[in-house]
Amino acid sequence: AKDDSRGSVYEFEPEFAYNAKAKYLLEQDLMSALDKNEFVLYYQVQQNLSTGSVAGYEALMRWQHPTKGLVSPADFIPLAEETGLIVQMGRWALKQAARDFGGKDNNTRVAVNVSPVQFRESNLIEDIQQALAEYDLAPEQLEIEITEDVLIEDNSNTLNILEGIRELGVGLSLDDFGAGYSSLGYLTRYPFSKLKIDRYFIDQMIRDERSQSLVKSILSLASNMGMKVTAEGVETPEQLDLLIKSNCDEVQGYLLGRPEPFSKINR
Ligand code: C2E
Ligand code: CA
Ligand code: CA
Ligand code: CA
Numbered sequence: 001a002k003d004d005s006r007g008s009v010y011e012f013e014p015e016f017a018y019n020a021k022a023k024y025l026l027e028q029d030l031m032s033a034l035d036k037n038e039f040v041l042y043y044q045v046q047q048n049l050s051t052g053s054v055a056g057y058e059a060l061m062r063w064q065h066p067t068k069g070l071v072s073p074a075d076f077i078p079l080a081e082e083t084g085l086i087v088q089m090g091r092w093a094l095k096q097a098a099r100d101f102g103g104k105d106n107n108t109r110v111a112v113n114v115s116p117v118q119f120r121e122s123n124l125i126e127d128i129q130q131a132l133a134e135y136d137l138a139p140e141q142l143e144i145e146i147t148e149d150v151l152i153e154d155n156s157n158t159l160n161i162l163e164g165i166r167e168l169g170v171g172l173s174l175d176d177f178g179a180g181y182s183s184l185g186y187l188t189r190y191p192f193s194k195l196k197i198d199r200y201f202i203d204q205m206i207r208d209e210r211s212q213s214l215v216k217s218i219l220s221l222a223s224n225m226g227m228k229v230t231a232e233g234v235e236t237p238e239q240l241d242l243l244i245k246s247n248c249d250e251v252q253g254y255l256l257g258r259p260e261p262f263s264k265i266n267r
Contacts, residue, residue, distance in 0.1 A: 023079060023082075026076070026079050027079060027083050027085070029065075030076060030079065030080055030083070030085050030089075031085065033063060033065070034085070034088055034089065034092070038063055038064050038065065038066070039061055039062070039063055039064070039089060039092060039093075039096075040061070040062050040063075040064050040261065041059045041060065041061060041062070041093060041096050041097060041100070041262065042059075042060045042061075042062050042259035042260055042261060043057035043058065043059055043060070043100075043110070043259060043260060043261075043262060043265050044057060044058045044060060044252060044257060044258065044259040044260075045057055045252070045256055045257040045265065046058060046109075046111070046230060046250050046251070046252045046256075047250060047251050047252070047256050048249070048250055049243065049244050049247075049248055049249060049250060049251060050249070054108065055109065055250045056108060056109030056110060056111060056143070057101075057108065057109070057110050057111070057265060058110075058111040058113075058145070058252065058259075059093060059096075059097045059110055059111065059112050059113070060073065060113070060259045061073050061077070061089070061093055061113075062259075063075075063076055077115070080115075081115055081116075081117050084117060084121060086115045086117050086118065087117060087118055087121050087122045090114060090115055090117075090118045090122075090127075091118075091122065091127050093112055093113075094112055094127055094128060094131040095130075095131045095134065095135070097110045097112050097131075097137075097142075098110075098131040098132060098134065098135035098137040098142070099135045100262045101135075101137055101141055102132075102135030102136045102137035102141075103135070103136050104136065106141075107138070107141065108141065109140070109141050109142070109143060109171075110137075110141060110142060110143070111142075111143035111144070111145050111171075111173060112142065112143070112144060112145065113145045113146075113175070114144050114145065114146055114150075116146075116147075116149045116150045116152075119146075119150055119157075119158060119161055124161055124165075125161060125164045125165065125168070128142070128144070128165065128168060128170060129168065132168070132170075138169075139168050139169030139170045140169055140170075140171075142170045142171065143170065143171035143172070143173055143193075143194070144165055144170060144171065144172050144173070145173045145175045145196070146162075146172070146173070146174065146175060147174075147175045147176050147180075148174065148176070148180055148181065148182055148183075148186060151186050151189075151190060154189075159189070159190065162190050162191055163191055166191045166193070171193045171194060172190075172191060172192050172193050172194070173192065173193065173194040173195070173196050173230070174186065174187075174190075174192045174194070174195050174196065175196045176196065176198045176232075177195045177196055177197050177198060177218065178197055178198045178200070178201050178214070178218065179198040179200055187221075187225060187227075192227055193227060193228065194227055194228045194229065194230060195218065195222050195227055195228075195229050195230070196229075196230045196231075196232050196252075197215060197218055197229060197230070197231050197232060198232060198233075199232040199233020199234075199253070200233075201214060201215055201218075202215070202231050202232060202233050202234055202239055202243075202253070203233060203235075203239075205239070205242060206236070206238050206239060206242070212242070215231070215243075215246065215248075216246050219246055219247060219248055223247075228249040228250065229248055229249050229250070230248075230249065230250040230251065230252055231243050231248050231250070231251045231252070231253075232252050232253065233252075233253045233254075234251045234252065234253030234254075234255050234256060235253050235254050235255050236255060237255070239253075239255070240255060
């Protein structure tokens with residue numbers, strides 16, 4: 001029996017079939033969700049620490065599923081990226097954020113997450129320009145958040161797109177900074193206007209002196225390079241205190257506010 005299972009896919013086939021089927025069903029579901037307009041953007045406040053006022057909001061996608069309720073992005077973004085559906089979903093998110101924050105009477109900044117797939121498989125600059133123009137969102141009101149996954153390919157196309165974003169006057173944030181394989185070289189090669197320190201370090205910095213030193217070093221590094229810093233995942237007054245004392249620019253986290261529908265955010 002042992003010999004049989006070795007080298008035979010049969011034993012694994014039911015599970016494989018199940019996964020493939022589950023994926024297929026989710027993909028169908030995602031396509032119809034796009035059609036039926038079931039995606040929504042929630043917004044989480046980002047607070048400016050020197051003025052104490054609202055600096056802007058980060059747009060975070062949710063899926064308002066007819067039977068499953070509100071589905072978190074962790075449960076559908078990976079497959080959306082795998083299937084390429086994230087291109088349309090990301091285009092929708094840019095437009096929706098621009099629709100919510102555009103117009104003459106609104107100067108509030110909004111940050112939108114962009115997937116590596118959108119860099120490879122769409123004309124991102126064009127999508128951004130269209131969203132800005134269509135809903136009268138000023139370029140300074142928009143920030144694009146990317147993770148280092150975008151930079152791993154490290155080709156001239158990526159650099160061109162990132163420079164194009166900055167040339168529009170749109171902000172560019174490096175998300176989850178410090179997590180993963182962050183290379184300091186990224187900071188010299190690419191035109192970031194902001195670093196977002198991963199919430200892992202904000203969590204660690206209270207109990208661990210080395211994490212605290214790291215956060216402080218990131219802050220001075222960024223300041224020397226002309227970049228702003230947002231601390232992510234701020235949950236306690238102790239963390240906030242320490243970030244204020246360390247001259248962090250902006251904070252975001254459950255302590256300041258949870259992601260909420262546009263109709264609920266206090267503007
Ligand atoms: P992210 O871009 O790093 O977003 C921050 C995540 O941390 C959000 O989770 C947010 O709700 C959560 N968060 C905020 N404050 C706190 C806190 O104080 N403590 C803790 N524990 N968590 C906090 P969310 O909304 O579930 O999003 C998860 C990820 O899904 C995002 O991580 C981003 O990578 C991705 N995502 C969300 N919306 C979009 C989108 O429109 N496009 C793309 N490509 N990715 C998206
Ligand atoms: Ca405006
Ligand atoms: Ca983000
Ligand atoms: Ca993040």
